[in-house]
Amino acid sequence: MPPRERLLTRSFDLPDSHRLETSRRSGGYEALRKALGMAPAAITEEVRRANLRGLGGAGFGTGMKWGFVPKETGGKPVYLVVNADEGEPGTFKDRYLLERDPHLVLEGMAITGFAVGARRAFVYIRGEYVRPYRILAGAIEEAARANLLGPNILGSGFDFEITLHRGAGAYICGEETGLLESLEGKKGWPRLKPPFPAVVGAFGCPTVINNVETLALVPRIIERGAEWFAGLGTGTQGGTRIYSVSGHVRRPGPYELPVSATLRELIEEAGGVRDGHRLKAVVPGGSSAAILTAEEIDCTLDVDGLKAAGSMAGSAGVVVMDETTCIVEALYVVARFYAHESCGQCTPCRESTGWIYRVVGRILQGKGRPEDPDQILDIARKGVGTTICAFYDGAVGPYLSYIEKFRPEFDHHIRTGGCDVQPGRVPVLTTH
Amino acid sequence: MRGAGRVAFSAETLARARELMAAYPAPRAALLPVLRLAQEEFGWISPEVEEHVAGLFGLTPAHVHEVVTFYHLLHQKPVGRHVLSVCHTLSCWLMGAEGIIAYLKERLGIEEGETTPDGRVTLLRAECLCACELAPMMQVDDDYVGPLTRERIDEVLERLD
Numbered sequence: 001m002p003p004r005e006r007l008l009t010r011s012f013d014l015p016d017s018h019r020l021e022t023s024r025r026s027g028g029y030e031a032l033r034k035a036l037g038m039a040p041a042a043i044t045e046e047v048r049r050a051n052l053r054g055l056g057g058a059g060f061g062t063g064m065k066w067g068f069v070p071k072e073t074g075g076k077p078v079y080l081v082v083n084a085d086e087g088e089p090g091t092f093k094d095r096y097l098l099e100r101d102p103h104l105v106l107e108g109m110a111i112t113g114f115a116v117g118a119r120r121a122f123v124y125i126r127g128e129y130v131r132p133y134r135i136l137a138g139a140i141e142e143a144a145r146a147n148l149l150g151p152n153i154l155g156s157g158f159d160f161e162i163t164l165h166r167g168a169g170a171y172i173c174g175e176e177t178g179l180l181e182s183l184e185g186k187k188g189w190p191r192l193k194p195p196f197p198a199v200v201g202a203f204g205c206p207t208v209i210n211n212v213e214t215l216a217l218v219p220r221i222i223e224r225g226a227e228w229f230a231g232l233g234t235g236t237q238g239g240t241r242i243y244s245v246s247g248h249v250r251r252p253g254p255y256e257l258p259v260s261a262t263l264r265e266l267i268e269e270a271g272g273v274r275d276g277h278r279l280k281a282v283v284p285g286g287s288s289a290a291i292l293t294a295e296e297i298d299c300t301l302d303v304d305g306l307k308a309a310g311s312m313a314g315s316a317g318v319v320v321m322d323e324t325t326c327i328v329e330a331l332y333v334v335a336r337f338y339a340h341e342s343c344g345q346c347t348p349c350r351e352s353t354g355w356i357y358r359v360v361g362r363i364l365q366g367k368g369r370p371e372d373p374d375q376i377l378d379i380a381r382k383g384v385g386t387t388i389c390a391f392y393d394g395a396v397g398p399y400l401s402y403i404e405k406f407r408p409e410f411d412h413h414i415r416t417g418g419c420d421v422q423p424g425r426v427p428v429l430t431t432h
Numbered sequence: 433m434r435g436a437g438r439v440a441f442s443a444e445t446l447a448r449a450r451e452l453m454a455a456y457p458a459p460r461a462a463l464l465p466v467l468r469l470a471q472e473e474f475g476w477i478s479p480e481v482e483e484h485v486a487g488l489f490g491l492t493p494a495h496v497h498e499v500v501t502f503y504h505l506l507h508q509k510p511v512g513r514h515v516l517s518v519c520h521t522l523s524c525w526l527m528g529a530e531g532i533i534a535y536l537k538e539r540l541g542i543e544e545g546e547t548t549p550d551g552r553v554t555l556l557r558a559e560c561l562c563a564c565e566l567a568p569m570m571q572v573d574d575d576y577v578g579p580l581t582r583e584r585i586d587e588v589l590e591r592l593d
Contacts, residue, residue: 077457086562087560087562088560088562089521089522089523089559089560089562089564090522090523090560090564091560091562091564092562092563092564092565094562095562095563126562127468127503127505128505128517128558128561128562128571129562130574130575131574131575131576163455163456165461165464165465166464166465166468167464167503167505168464168467168468168503168504168505168506169503169504169505169506170502170503170504171559171560182464183461184458184460184461185458185460185461185462185463185464185489185499186460186463186499187498187499187502187503188502202457203456203457203458203461205457244564244565245565246523246526246564246565246567247522247523247526247527247564247567248526248527252523252564252565252567253565254565283522287521287522287560317564319522319523319526319564321526325526329525330522330525330526333520333521333522333525334521334522337521337522337559337560340559341559343502428530428533428534430520430544430557
């Protein structure tokens with residue numbers, strides 16, 4: 001294997017990796033200096049050619065997204081909004097970036113602001129992330145003192161001001177337009193699109209919204225060029241990303257790999273399945289991604305590779321399950337999450353997430369009906385594409401795949417009232 | 433005054449709230465930060481606090497209530513001096529979150545959603561806190577703690593005043 005490129009995590013283990021001094025010793029903010037000497041449109045073009053794709057979950061082309069900001073805004077300011085509302089179950093990479101290398105994120109933000117013409121940025125950070133918030137706030141102060149943020153950055157004439165904004169506990173605010181509503185002081189109900197945020201975003205102004213990790217890769221593209229970055233990945237997605245690996249592995253944690261690596265290689269990186277056990281299933285892209293069986297892990301981890309495998313790369317939260325896992329109960333846990341987090345705006349989502357949670361609970365209690373699995377599949381499918389945002393379509397990923405790939409477990413629970421994976425175990429049922 | 437009768441921010445909090453309202457392109461954007469200040473000052477967001485905040489923003493109390501009920505970090509009833517939020521989503525569940533919750537209930541002598549009679553600890557369940565590498569884990573006030581074992585929980589409870 002060629003030497004491993006570490007674009008995002010190379011400073012993670014340095015002492016005081018969150019300090020400006022540490023960052024500058026390893027070349028921090030040199031890409032910003034370089035970018036400020038480029039034409040903004042050339043930066044966007046470089047990012048587009050690098051095949052950088054959004055790493056928050058949707059996988060949309062970053063350069064293309066930036067390109068949607070109108071050239072003529074009628075005097076309105078352009079805003080950059082950073083989605084640091086990490087919430088997809090199984091994901092923790094943005095937390096690591098914010099805590100371990102906040103200056104890389106800030107540098108990416110400043111370059112992006114310069115490229116898209118934004119002089120003001122808002123970082124929407126999930127309310128539970130207190131430590132990352134404090135570290136990021138400290139980093140902003142340090143960078144401002146060094147003239148790397150604020151007015152007239154490095155004498156370039158470019159002003160860039162950052163406001164940190166803390167969420168208050170709602171998964172849906174990670175959806176970009178729910179985030180904008182929340183930023184504006186409302187409940188986080190996603191907006192109907194179009195208009196897209198690039199045209200009408202925060203406070204009615206053109207807005208670019210990018211995930212933390214996506215922005216952290218921008219300085220690397222400026223440093224080493226689009227070809228190099230694209231070459232690290234596959235034909236349709238460049239670079240590396242941080243895979244959050246958890247569950248039944250020996251060494252859970254963040255692992256940076258090129259997106260062309262396979263799911264099998266990633267699990268091996270994390271030490272493989274815990275001692276004395278064997279792989280049963282993997283959720284490869286956060287809980288909204290369809291589950292894969294132990295036989296389906298030879299796919300590549302890029303957006304298109306996981307799509308071809310019938311799942312999705314999503315937020316790259318990889319949850320590993322060994323043979324002790326009851327898939328019925330796993331679906332119960334996941335269905336509870338979606339029932340709890342549905343914002344309630346669209347009827348199909350609000351009603352189906354609650355209903356499916358209750359029916360899976362019924363199966364788990366030994367009170368399932370023979371028709372339940374098919375009815376869940378039917379209800380789940382009927383709601384796809386009927387809602388304002390992607391939340392419900394995400395929930396359908398697990399509903400369908402857990403049942404379709406592990407149907408005998410569901411039927412066993414219904415037939416016998418008990419679990420064949422862990423006979424005699426009493427599942428804990430909660431009220432929603 | 434904890435939610436009884438009319439409430440008003442201290443002069444200091446009021447100044448901080450006005451500062452926040454001026455820091456955004458639209459003052460309403462400061463609603464969540466100001467509600468957070470309110471929670472720091474009053475401990476929880478009572479209907480009286482909602483009314484006070486509404487007055488500050490020129491919003492109806494119903495608007496503020498709609499926001500407060502949407503976000504679970506805004507408490508709609510009093511909580512203890514310390515809040516333990518135990519993650520019970522996929523990775524934490526796989527690694528034994530239910531056993532952790534059962535042990536905490538036993539140690540604290542309360543159910544989920546309750547506060548110990550001495551007002552010391554509130555026990556809550558949380559959806560994914562995005563620290564799955566620490567599973568099973570919980571948030572203890574501002575801090576993430578994990579992987580949790582019975583011993584680790586004993587230590588944590590010991591340290592809480």
